[in-house]
Amino acid sequence: MSGIVFFGTNNLMDLKDFYEIRVGCEVWLDQGDRIIFKKGNLLFGFSEQDEVDKEGIITFFYNNKEEVDRIYEKFKATAVSPPSIDEKYRIYHFFTNDPEGRKLEFQYFDHPVNRYLSGDDLLMKRRSIRNFIQTEIPEEILDQIFEVSRFAPTSRNSQSYYFKLIRDKETIDWLSKRRGENSAPIGMAPMAVAVCSDPGLSKRYVQDGCIAAYHFILSAWFLGLGTCWIAAMDREDVKKMLPIPEHHYVATITPLGFPESIPLDPPERKERDWFVRK
CATH class of the missing domain: 3.10.180.10 (2,3-Dihydroxybiphenyl 1,2-Dioxygenase, domain 1)
Known part of the structure; x- marks a missing residue:
């Protein structure tokens, strides 16, 4: 209503x-x-x-x-x-x-607030966040994020994805150094989340994992939290550290926390006609 x-x-x-x-x-x-x-x-x-x-x-x-x-x-x-x-x-x-x-x-x-974004604001104004307030995320907010995220669609409703929560500071620091400056944002947040999928449950486990990751990122932004998609973390050393089964797929490991600041202006976007091909 x-x-x-x-x-x-x-x-x-x-x-x-x-x-x-x-x-x-x-x-x-x-x-x-x-x-x-x-x-x-x-x-x-x-x-x-x-x-x-x-x-x-x-x-x-x-x-x-x-x-x-x-x-x-x-x-x-x-x-x-x-x-x-x-x-x-x-x-x-x-x-x-x-x-x-x-x-x-x-x-x-000048403090975190409950969810309020409209659909177009959520989709058009989400930003990648690389610096975070070192405040612990309340469990009730995390519960809401994962409650929404579990409705991410999957191939044949396989529900092959899952979320691995990472709170250990030494592990977060280690992950932040895997890809140099590209993975550094992980170390700036109070926690991180690995979005994974199980190929034993779906032939389209890569797509399932990526869709779930974006669903999670939008859910987090809707509830006032920032994320940053860190790619190329589907690695043997990462899976061994977390631990995650070696044959599972890691779509992304994203930092998660309250943004230290939010970019004022969106990055320049091409016009709609460039994206729509007839």
Whole structure:
């Protein structure tokens, strides 16, 4: 189930321009005399009415302080004050108003938060993380990640994959040195996970393992954790160290932890027409 919060307005077109152009929302549904906007997984709408609803606060939150600073530059002239830290709630935020005087808040949570990403945000804004906060990951978060990850599809529903948790610091350090700088991110995280598959259960064990690994990576990002796909770890020495049966396949060994920071801008992507061949 989802929901929408509506506000009364008598200035619909100005609000459309403001929220679409200034705030960066998309029009989710235009019904003529009312418009519903989408920002991440937030749905909110304005309906033409005689009375204007100005109560409450519309809050938009971002992945890092830099994004808050960037949006502040757009509203510098009307902001109540520059962005600042609220120690009580551990947020970095500022306030401004929309054209009808509604209070808007733009903020960043300066601590891990529960899952909130929309589907398109999850797929388009996931980033590889190479530096991590050295904080132990709560077991309840790990449980949620693996509960979602077990639904990764496999050939003929073989369910041939599994996840090997690595918490021993000496083992993590050893793994981080197997491929030089390419595997170094493993050593920056509080734990690592090897995503493996059993060829005795599936003829398509390589595909099964890789799909499971990506499912895991998305699940981790959805729950606020960073990963980094470390390739070419399907090695005899690695399997002996963990230990993993020699005939099993290691799709990746990824670091896992809360990101120290999240890259602000995505890497440059080619246009859609390059990927779609007719």
